[in-house]
Amino acid sequence: xxxxxxxxxxxxxxxxxxxxxxxxxxxxxxxxxxxxxxxxxxxxxxxxxxxxxxxxxxxxxxxxxxxxxxxxxxxxxxxxxxxxxxxxxxxxxxxxxxxxxxxxxxxxxxxxxxxxxxxxxxxxxxxxxxxxxxxxxxxxxxxxxxxxxxxxxxxxxxxxxxxxxxxxxxxxxxxxxxxxxxxxxxxxxxxxxxxxxxxxxxxxxxxxxxxxxxxxxxxxxxxxxxxxxxxxxxxxxxxxxxxxxxxxxxxxxxxxxxxxxxxxxxxxxxxxxxxxxxxxxxxxxxxxxxxxxxxxxxxxxxxxxxxxxxxxxxxxxxxxxxxxxxxxxxxxxxxxxxxxxxxxxxxxxxxxxxxxxxxxxxxxxxxxxxxxxxxxxxxxxxxxxxxxxxxxxxxxxxxxxxxxxxxxxxxxxxxxxxxxxxxxxxxxxxxxxxxxxxxxxxxxxxxxxxxxxxx
Amino acid sequence: xxxxxxxxxxxxxxxxxxxxxxxxxxxxxxxxxxxxxxxxxxxxxxxxxxxxxxxxxxxxxxxxxxxxxxxxxxxxxxxxxxxxxxxxxxxxxxxxxxxxxxxxxxxxxxxxxxxxxxxxxxxxxx
Numbered sequence: 302x303x304x305x306x307x308x309x310x311x312x313x314x315x316x317x318x319x320x321x322x323x324x325x326x327x328x329x330x331x332x333x334x335x336x337x338x339x340x341x342x343x344x345x346x347x348x349x350x351x352x353x354x355x356x357x358x359x360x361x362x363x364x365x366x367x368x369x370x371x372x373x374x375x376x377x378x379x380x381x382x383x384x385x386x387x388x389x390x391x392x393x394x395x396x397x398x399x400x401x402x403x404x405x406x407x408x409x410x411x412x413x414x415x416x417x418x419x420x421x422x423x424x425x426x427x428x429x430x431x432x433x434x435x436x437x438x439x440x441x442x443x444x445x446x447x448x449x450x451x452x453x454x455x456x457x458x459x460x461x462x463x464x465x466x467x468x469x470x471x472x473x474x475x476x477x478x479x480x481x482x483x484x485x486x487x488x489x490x491x492x493x494x495x496x497x498x499x500x501x502x503x504x505x506x507x508x509x510x511x512x513x514x515x516x517x518x519x520x521x522x523x524x525x526x527x528x529x530x531x532x533x534x535x536x537x538x539x540x541x542x543x544x545x546x547x548x549x550x551x552x553x554x555x556x557x558x559x560x561x562x563x564x565x566x567x568x569x570x571x572x573x574x575x576x577x578x579x580x581x582x583x584x585x586x587x588x589x590x591x592x593x594x595x596x597x598x599x600x601x602x603x604x605x606x607x608x609x610x611x612x613x614x615x616x617x618x619x620x621x622x623x624x625x626x627x628x629x630x631x632x633x634x635x636x637x638x639x640x641x642x643x644x645x646x647x648x649x650x651x652x653x654x655x656x657x658x659x660x661x662x663x664x665x666x667x668x669x670x671x672x673x674x675x676x677x678x679x680x681x682x683x684x685x686x687x688x689x690x691x692x693x694x695x696x697x698x699x700x701x702x703x704x705x706x707x708x709x710x711x712x713x714x715x716x717x718x719x720x721x722x723x724x725x726x727x728x729x730x731x732x733x734x735x736x737x738x739x740x741x742x743x744x745x746x747x748x749x750x751x752x753x754x755x756x
Numbered sequence: 757x758x759x760x761x762x763x764x765x766x767x768x769x770x771x772x773x774x775x776x777x778x779x780x781x782x783x784x785x786x787x788x789x790x791x792x793x794x795x796x797x798x799x800x801x802x803x804x805x806x807x808x809x810x811x812x813x814x815x816x817x818x819x820x821x822x823x824x825x826x827x828x829x830x831x832x833x834x835x836x837x838x839x840x841x842x843x844x845x846x847x848x849x850x851x852x853x854x855x856x857x858x859x860x861x862x863x864x865x866x867x868x869x870x871x872x873x874x875x876x877x878x879x880x881x882x
Contacts, residue, residue, distance in 0.1 A: 513815075516844035520866035521767050528774040574866060 304422070305359040305393055306347070308386065310340050312366060316379070319436075329375070336362075360397055363390045381435070385428035388421040490709045494721055512577045519574050526567040533560050591734075593632035594640070596686050596754075597674055601626070603641050604672060607648035611656075620655055623671035630676055633686055633756050639729045640754070646722040647690040647750050648672075653713075654694025654748060661695075669693050677753065684756045685736070691749040697742040705740070730754070757880055758803065760788045762796040762812040762824065763842075775869045785876075793819030797827060800837075807837065809879065814843035814850060822853055829858040838879050842867060 317333035340362070347355040367390055370376045370383040396414045399407050533556055541552060604622060611618050648670065655668030675687045697705060704710045706727045711720035730738045730752055742748040761772055769789045779785040788808075790796040793816060800808065810828065814821035821841055829836050838860045843850065846864035854862055861875055 513844045516865050517765060520844070521765075521771065523866050524771050524775070524869070525767075528771065532774070 305356070305363055305390075306340065306344055308389065308425075309359055309363050309366070310337070310344075312363075312382070312386065313337055313340065315382075316366075316376075319379070356397055360390070360394045364394065381428065381432050385425050385432060388417070389425045392417050392421045487709060490720065515573070515577050519570055519577065522570040523567055523574065526563045526570060529563045530560055530567070533563070591634040591636055594635050594637045595630075595632055596635075596640075596688065597626040597628075597630055599637055599641055600644050600672060600674060600688060603645045604648055607645050607652060611649070611652050615656075618652070618656055620652055620668040620670055623669060625671070625673035627673075627675045630674055630686060631684075633754060635734060635754060636729075639733060643726040643729050643752065644672075644688065644690065646726045647752075650722065651690055651692035651694065651748070654696075655692050656694075658694045667693075679753070679755060686754050688752040688754070689749060690752075691747060693747050696744040696746050696748050697740065698744045702740070702742070706738075757784070757876075758786050758788065758806055758808045759876075760790060760796060760799060760808050760810045762790045762793065762810065762816075762821065764791050764813065764816045766791065768813075792816060793821070793824035793827075796824055800828065800832065804832075809876070810837055810839045811842050812839060814841055814845060814854070822850075822857060825854065825857045825859055840875070842872075 313333055313336050317330060317337070320329050320333070343355050343358060363386070367383055367387060370379050392414055396411075396418065399410055399414065537553070537556060541549065541556070544552060601624065604624070608620070608622065651670045652668075655670060659666050659668050670690070670692045672691075673689045675689075677685050677687045679685055701710075701712065705723050707720075708724040709720040710724075713720075727738050730736045734754055736755055737751075737753040739751045739753075740748065741751065761768055769787075772787055772789075773780065776785055776787065780787065788799060790799055793812075796810070796812070800810075812821040812824055819827075821843065825839055825841065828839055836858065839858070840861040840863060841850075841854045841859050842863045842865060844865040851862050860879070863872065863875075
């Protein structure tokens, strides 16, 4: 057995092992395995039968491997291997070639080869060692790079995970922010409403105070006018009779005027008294008791109140009012103040709507608000009253129609409406009085609110 | 019968004198006027042993009508003079308080003199 056989064998083994790592060379695997078989077989034959020429097979195979390593592109990375075994293979080949020749001409060559042989072997071993180290270093580097890539992948994956979490959190926070913003808006609205209530409350107290204070002078106006009429009557039936005829007639005339004047003073004093009493009733805290009320009078009173109230604020405001009260209407049990507030709200809304339309359309538009009352019978049989408030204003668009009764919903510019009028009105009509509230409208043309109140 | 009218409004004097001119002429009633609770008490002190009917307003600067009522009912307890409150503030709170302090009656302004005369007649006849 020669060294070449071993070198060849282990070379093939090594090539096979390395090629397993690179899929490109996998197809050579079969070849390597068969080669190994052949080598093993030949080695066995050589040992058993001492067949000398098998040595030549080793040389040839080695040369072939060398050539393969040089020529084939797949084995390019094994070039160093080729350099490692090259001297050994060449020397070995030449040595075997020259050996049979005993001619002293070849002696220096033989001596050279003998000298070079161990060198070649040493060279081969040295380079193989270097090659191994190199491969190990390469392997290490490759592993390092692989592990780095792994790390990088992990980091990337983690980054994506974190980004996802962050975006989720952001979405949550954004959502919370929006909810808070909404809550803030509602709070602001509530605050405005509270301020309004405070104002109304203090106004109510002020009104009550003023009303009471006015009662005093009114008392005098009424009483003095009454007394004066009485005194004049005494004059008429007493001393006047004693006057000469000519003067008597003149005096009688003048006295007639005086009496009429005083009666007028008394009449207007009583009117003022009634207004004051009405105001007092309005500002008095709600008793929550339903009392029989004349709906026609109630509606009319608030219609005038609403109209004059708006005119007091805006001198240019003007509208035609049409009323159609059912005269046969009976009194029904309601909380007058609350129903008053409801119709007042409807009137205010109507006047606002027609006024806005007038601003848009100018002189050609004739704002009209009409109210009607009617006696009705509910499907269940109960009697009741229907109040209709209609205006030829801007109407209500379809898209907001289902929102109009929502608290804080308003189409007025910020700060002008609390958005609570219709909401409160709806509650008063439906919850407190067990009635119904409906609306019929066409955007840009008219809006009509219908209130149904049961007995 | 002596009637003391307590009201910070000076014109009440003229009004009562005109409204009761018949009664005054026939000496059925004699009127005195005080424009404050304090003045009223002074008058009562001066006319201690005379039957005096008092008609008082509630809302007055200084001593209010209700305070006056309390004083009168406490000080002149035997027998206490008749005190009727006449006021613009006809709310239940004032009414209850007046009754609690011993007022004999409660009238609201504007004064209905016919009603007042009726009530006075009843009191005199008691």
